[in-house]
Amino acid sequence: MAINTSRTRRAALSALGVITAVGLLAGCGSGTPGEAAGGGGGSEGVTTIQFWHRTFTPVENDWYKDIVKKFNASQKEIKVVDTEVPADAWDQKMKAAQAAGKAPDIYTHSGSIQDAVNAGQLYELNKVVDQSKLDEIIDPAQPVSQIGGKYYAYPLLLEPQTVLFWNKAMLDKAGVDSTKGPETWDDLLAACAKIQPTLAKGTYCISPASDAATFAWSTVGQQYNFAGHTALTDDWTKPDINNDGYKDLMSKYKTLWDKGYMPKQALAAYVEGKDFGQQKVAFKVSGSWMMSEIGSDYKDMLSNTGVGAFPNAANADGRTATTLGNFKWVIDAKSKNAEAAGKFLEWSLAGDPQNLVPFFVGTQFTKVPVRASVQEAVAADEKAADAPWSKVVIDDIAPTAIPEPTYPWDVSLAVGTAMETVMKGAASPDKAIATAEAAIQKVIDRDKLPEKAPKN
Known part of the structure; x- marks a missing residue:
């Protein structure tokens, strides 16, 4: 299974109640999961197509419903039937529908498209969407849209998955510059050393990722930042991962843990901001x-929130x-x-x-x-x-962020898992990395990854 961080995030949000699963809704028509693809032609030559999307936040759900209504009202040749699927039911229903x-x-599709393309599940958009x-798709979105010059997906959005937020008042109280975030990990640790003595009981310097699954998807950029590459050799x-870069990254989280700069038990999930909104963490x-x-x-925190890029390794070189x-x-x-689906996509996302x-x-x-x-x-x-914060996200963070990895x-x-193990002191970096290497090699052999390695 390819890494699917957006799915992981949204599924977690659903479980936390940040996203409300409202059941299967037909925003425009009565489409139900499992109907035959396309639905065939309708009355008077109208082509009916089925469109599924996950349950997101209320404002996102409203936009999906509205865009379908607007498209259907804009012409008379195509009718889109909109079906909203709860996030926690998405994988099961989609796999069942595909199998049948x-x-x-x-x-909608999150994560890498590589496996879906390899499995022959996606239609080539070049055939139905004007070149x-x-x-128009910007360069940072190209890797998630096409493979070998053939487009199989049209993105709605990009999202930096690792952003640093800070409470300006808490930093000011500790004498830490609140006009900008720490540029390096050394800066971050120095800030925490100043902030910790000023904190009330039950509050902490920082709330970062803290479990294996969250480390797995949220720190890919940090792995690249410290090591200059991600977890596999270029030829897969x-x-x-057995290098100073990965060991140094793991040691940084162990420092946060050992010094009590982060809570031993997460105050909120990585994907939500409750702990920050309740002012229980400075970062x-x-x-x-x-x-x-x-x-x-x-809303009272908006003017008190700083937003910036996540700190770099000392030798990250940009x-x-x-x-x-x-x-x-x-x-x-x-x-x-x-062809009808392509017209809907082109009108909605590319129009x-x-x-x-x-x-x-x-x-x-x-x-x-x-x-x-x-x-x-x-x-x-x-x-x-x-x-x-929009300018920071779009101009300062997103342009240099790396695409999600396409390996499993x-x-x-x-x-x-290795990062969590080292952070909590259950194993040394060398031992944790050796265990991870063995697990990764099994995946390489099992999935014949060298045959699937990116050619570019």
């Missing part, structure tokens, strides 16, 4: 999406420390109405930028549009002036 040959014509529209023949590490929660649930998550739309390879502005405004300017024209339209919205999730989980 009844997948929807078009649906000029595909060319063996693990590449919070999460994805860019956290500002949506702060803006909606902790290498990024965050991974770029994404969410995309794809067309099913077996769709009988791929008038104003179709997309409500989505990015509604999500508090925390996500990155994948077209320059949409970025400009979003920035021109009158509410943008009240969201200064089990590889990332082996690294995450």
